[in-house]
Amino acid sequence: MLVIKDLVKKYGKFVAVDHLNLEVEPGHIFGFVGPNGAGKTTTIKIIATLLQPTSGTVKVDGVNVVEEPLKVRERIGYMPDFFGVYDNLKVMEYLDFYGSCYGIPYRERQKTALELLELVDLIRKKDSYVDSLSRGMKQRLCLARSLIHNPKLLVLDEPASGMDPRARIELKEILRELKNMGKTIIISSHILTELSQICDMVGIIEKGKMVIAGDMDDIMKRITGKTIVRIKISGDLEKAVNILKEQPLVSGIIKEGDELELSYEGEERELWKLLKALVDEEISVVSFGKAEGNLEKIFMEVTQGEELLS
């Protein structure tokens, strides 16, 4: 869906993006992570046809962003980190306006606008002035706006910034729903735990260079060389810990309430052996599985603990 090859963007002598390469397959949620000034927004703006690259190619669904920006705009929905709204426009009029900017016929865009307002839970606000909405609502409206032309790729730059916890949870739900609808999503955020929960791919950019990119679990394993396993036990936790300690390839067992988290250095397909060892000793295992990738851990490992994202 998105292919970036050798992308360079310079501002005078300053290199904002330095020979960046990236490939995102359709249907994935790609988390774009990096410290302040790493080149995230610059890259996103180039993808959104809003910035001229110095060199390199960016293709969205096979279409070059510089050669055919209009075709790219049909395919992407863009939500910037900071955005404004028009005074004196109502919510429906706002969506209708952007719908007409994409050349969607009146009836169709009215229908789509209502569906999108349902999706982002703003249907009750359809006749309210945009200016009167809370920040979280404006963010959701902006997300709806970016979907008005049914794009294949969604490019979201810090969509959760300034949102309260509830709004963030709602946004996560919406993004999951969009993924189920088959959309490819590129999302940059500084809230790593949130990205961990919704992204299946991640790319870490630092000083304009892509340090690492790919499947989150793969990256986690590549960095630490271990699989993180989370086990929920009902009963004797100490006994379970002792059994696990005896197992080869197991290290770093951490107790968290009635849960255990451990690092497993073996092959993923051999994990059943751990479960068998516990069950053979009549330990009541409630749940057993790989822990979700911890983006904070990846980020800190990759950037060697540089200033955390703002």
Place this chain on the structure above:
Amino acid sequence: MKNFFRNPVLESELKVKMRGWRAAMAVTAYIGIMLLIAYLYFKTILDSVLRYGGYNSASQSIGLQVYSVLAVLQFALIILVTPAQTAGAISAEREKQTLDLLLCTKISSIGIIFGKLVSSLSFILLLIIGSIPLFSLVFLFGGISPGDVATLFLFYMITAFAVGSIGIFCSAMFKKTVTAAVTAYITIFVLGIVTVILGAYMLANYYDSFAQTSTTPPPYIPSVFYLNPAIGLADLMLQQLDGMSGGLVPSISRSIFGYSYYGGSSAATQNTGIAFWKPWSFWIKNSLVLISIACLLLGISAWKIKPVHRWKRGWERK
């Protein structure tokens, strides 16, 4: 072609602009100022005629004088109002952080510029239409035809287009609306004053070169005059007023434009009885120059706001 005129920016701007009390207040204030000045002027000359007499055809003369005042006043107001309407067209979108959202849609940068300009010009047209009842008072006194007023309004719209394009240009070039507006006003007034001073200097030099000869110098229009819509307005009005000012002005204008406004009606009107103005008069050429410059400025503005240029590949944009 239908889609060309279906401009979402224009439609939205027109809707939003007329919402609320601001637009109504602006139209009311505009007409109010014109009405007040016209009334004061009308009263002064009426008092003067009633007290001292001295007019053979007082009615027509009063009509023409009120028309002149209204025409110049409206011209000045258009010059003042139009940049304020257009100078924020692009910069305000930048300030509100909505420009990127607009630019990443399918609407072209020329479409955005076109929509912004036409919506501003529509408001100016509304002001002009609002002033029609005021202008129609002149018809009570005679001397001016509806065609004259229509021509004047056409010239106003051309002027608004030219002045508006300067506003749009500044708006595209500068990030802040205040900077854009101030620059637009300075540009317009400097252009207005500089062209007159430079034109006068060029005229003086031209006549100096004929000082030693006995031949009458052929008419000469300094090229800088074509940049100044006020000179075009002067030409148009002098044609319409049929040399009402008498003496010096027609004599100067004959030297400059090559025709005089003497004789109760313009040459074109006398010969054909149809034309309202002399074909290829200065004001028409002036209008064409202004339209050309405006189109150029709008083209540059559209280029400026266009985020991605195909031919710029590999060329570093600062």
